[in-house]
Amino acid sequence: MSTQQQEPDTDAETEPEEPESQEVPADQEMSGLASPQQQRLQRKHDGMAEREREAAEDDLEGDSVHIKVFRYDPEVEGKQEPRFDDFHVPFERGMTVLDAVIYARDEFDSSLTFRHSCRQAICGSDAFFVNGRQRLGCKTQISELDQPVRIEPLPHQEVVKDLVVDMDHFYDQMHAVEPYFQDEDTPDSADLEEQRQSPENREKIKMSSRCIWCGACMSSCNIAAGDNEYLGPAAINKAYKFAMDDRESEEIKEHRLRIVEQEHGVWRCQTQFSCTEVCPKDIPLTEHIQELKREAVKKNLKFW
Amino acid sequence: MSQSYNRGLIEDFGRWKEFSAGMWAWIFHKFTGWMLIGYLFTHIAVLSSAIAAADGQTIMLEGEAVNAYTGTIQGLESLFIIRVLEVGLLAVAVFHILNGLRLLMVDLGIGLEAQDKSFYASLILTGVITVASVPTFMQGVGL
Numbered sequence: 001m002s003t004q005q006q007e008p009d010t011d012a013e014t015e016p017e018e019p020e021s022q023e024v025p026a027d028q029e030m031s032g033l034a035s036p037q038q039q040r041l042q043r044k045h046d047g048m049a050e051r052e053r054e055a056a057e058d059d060l061e062g063d064s065v066h067i068k069v070f071r072y073d074p075e076v077e078g079k080q081e082p083r084f085d086d087f088h089v090p091f092e093r094g095m096t097v098l099d100a101v102i103y104a105r106d107e108f109d110s111s112l113t114f115r116h117s118c119r120q121a122i123c124g125s126d127a128f129f130v131n132g133r134q135r136l137g138c139k140t141q142i143s144e145l146d147q148p149v150r151i152e153p154l155p156h157q158e159v160v161k162d163l164v165v166d167m168d169h170f171y172d173q174m175h176a177v178e179p180y181f182q183d184e185d186t187p188d189s190a191d192l193e194e195q196r197q198s199p200e201n202r203e204k205i206k207m208s209s210r211c212i213w214c215g216a217c218m219s220s221c222n223i224a225a226g227d228n229e230y231l232g233p234a235a236i237n238k239a240y241k242f243a244m245d246d247r248e249s250e251e252i253k254e255h256r257l258r259i260v261e262q263e264h265g266v267w268r269c270q271t272q273f274s275c276t277e278v279c280p281k282d283i284p285l286t287e288h289i290q291e292l293k294r295e296a297v298k299k300n301l302k303f304w
Numbered sequence: 305m306s307q308s309y310n311r312g313l314i315e316d317f318g319r320w321k322e323f324s325a326g327m328w329a330w331i332f333h334k335f336t337g338w339m340l341i342g343y344l345f346t347h348i349a350v351l352s353s354a355i356a357a358a359d360g361q362t363i364m365l366e367g368e369a370v371n372a373y374t375g376t377i378q379g380l381e382s383l384f385i386i387r388v389l390e391v392g393l394l395a396v397a398v399f400h401i402l403n404g405l406r407l408l409m410v411d412l413g414i415g416l417e418a419q420d421k422s423f424y425a426s427l428i429l430t431g432v433i434t435v436a437s438v439p440t441f442m443q444g445v446g447l
């Protein structure tokens with residue numbers, strides 16, 4: 001509620017467009033009931049209620065969690081043969097897969113190696129292969145998984161040590177689509193005002209901009225596994241983000257489409273939806289790839 | 305990094321239990337596609353008996369001479385295994401058609417969030433049509 005509002009409630013209802021009120025933008029969004037944002041919030045809310053109920057049902061509090069962790073260390077003789085180590089980690093309410101492996105490392109085996117940083121699904125460091133699916137360690141509740149919880153490094157990437165995989169190829173593919181805002185030539189010095197994006201356009205690329213470069217999609221992709229040159233879902237999604245951005249000129253968009261419509265670009269995608277299934281940020285990757293396919297066709301097919 | 309461990313493609317083969325709807329749809333679509341291509345060749349082989357028939361050749365079927373084309377078709381149709389294969393062919397073709405429509409929708413970007421449901425729907429519909437076709441295909445053939 002706005003601090004400026006001094007009159008009683010009756011006034012607040014008749015004058016919803018109080019300019020100082022911070023509630024107003026929220027109200028506008030609420031009114032668009034079917035907006036994607038609204039649907040996502042609804043889904044999130046439903047999911048939260050669901051999880052609460054499940055947590056109440058099978059309360060694992062006081063129990064221990066059995067995790068099996070993939071181990072491999074090329075530098076220590078005797079550890080060069082990959083194996084699984086078992087850890088029994090005391091369960092706490094709200095424990096994630098990442099919490100469990102951190103506990104195992106801190107309390108049981110300090111040589112257990114994995115990447116992690118922010119623990120809140122933003123840095124994208126801790127994508128693991130958990131119970132046969134690419135998941136973000138810090139975003140996956142232990143209580144939602146069947147035990148023993150099998151934690152492996154991401155498939156289709158070389159394992160450096162334990163849960164650490166070589167991400168170089170993934171990053172190469174990401175950089176191959178030129179993931180930065182650009183223009184053909186530097187704008188005129190007299191014309192350096194800020195470049196604004198329309199709310200509609202922002203909404204269009206919003207989901208694609210959520211990518212955290214965790215590599216889960218690339219690892220789940222059957223095509224990327226067989227074709228090492230395939231750009232992969234994450235990189236194509238990145239290309240989508242910039243190609244669909246209205247602030248870039250038409251020439252740049254064409255340039256971007258030329259990159260993604262190459263032999264190992266969008267046309268390798270066979271719409272298996274694996275990437276969309278595993279994406280921890282719920283990006284509709286397949287949808288974006290399909291849209292770029294259509295854009296590429298539209299660019300090349302001209303009947304006039 | 306002195307070395308790294310490449311787990312290769314081998315591990316993938318044991319992973320079919322973890323596939324999701326979209327993956328199964330892809331595998332079935334590939335499989336049925338190859339089956340249909342295989343059928344095309346047998347189809348051409350059977351139809352080519354019409355060349356022999358046009359040359360006036362006849363074959364013996366149940367003690368009487370019929371022209372080569374009719375004889376081949378009737379001979380095949382009297383075999384139980386051929387009837388079973390025909391039901392299989394229908395199942396394969398129907399799934400390929402229905403999933404093909406699904407893929408068309410996917411390509412047009414329509415209903416992408418229901419892609420798993422449309423896959424299950426095409427599976428069920430295929431099953432129903434196949435079962436419904438069995439009496440027709442199995443008419444008048446003994447084991």
